[in-house]
Amino acid sequence: MDLKRIAKDTAQVLSSYLTYQALQTVLGQLREMDPPQAYWLNAFSSRANIQDGEAYVQALLRERPDLAYRIMTVRQHIADEVAEFLPEMVCTGIQQANMEHRRQHLERITQLSLSDSQLARESEDDSDSGTEPNLDNLSN
């Protein structure tokens, strides 16, 4: 397992995601203060590839440097405020999610084996009570 490469890739994905969150923040601000700009930025962002944060900023810099600078400032701010809390949130989150998955899985297989044994008991009961009643007798 190449943990160094995984850490590097994860940091890049994270950085692109924070760029996306910065865009959403700026869009929200513009929708209130300057709807035509919000409209333009929204249209641009649905054309440009926001999956790659750096390519997105680069493309925006060419068309609207003022908005690109604003998004760069906001993403730096978000990173500075949010990043320090992420390790604990992610580690605890995964730990709890794993526990919950294991619990649900155990519950499911226990229910399955319970209903299996119930089925087994019911079929035993059936055999105790003999064969099924003969419906032909009803017509008599």
Added chain:
Amino acid sequence: MDLKRIAKDTAQVLSSYLTYQALQTVLGQLREMDPPQAYWLNAFSSRANIQDGEAYVQALLRERPDLAYRIMTVRQHIADEVAEFLPEMVCTGIQQANMEHRRQHLERITQLSLSDSQLARESEDDSDSGTEPNLDNLSN
């Protein structure tokens, strides 16, 4: 800006991404040790939605609990090893990327204004040297 919500969403995206990395790790191991299993897991993962890590694990638990447990263990391990380095990597990464974007942008607008002034000087030179030479003279 709702930093609390952003932190929560980011942690979830991160957790899903680490699930994806855990899947890649397990796939790599299986390709070496047990290719048919790797083939099955790869086919399953292209059907299931890996974008949502928890939904993916839940779906895999129903079909192949052994593989789901393995991926859960690996993602916990990756998170424990990698998460603590992410804040600095992301903050420094964004800072450096922002600086680099600003530098490139400044360079571009400086070159543009340089070539503008060059164009202006050239057109001045042209007007100094008078009108274009009359090509009719060449035929003489």
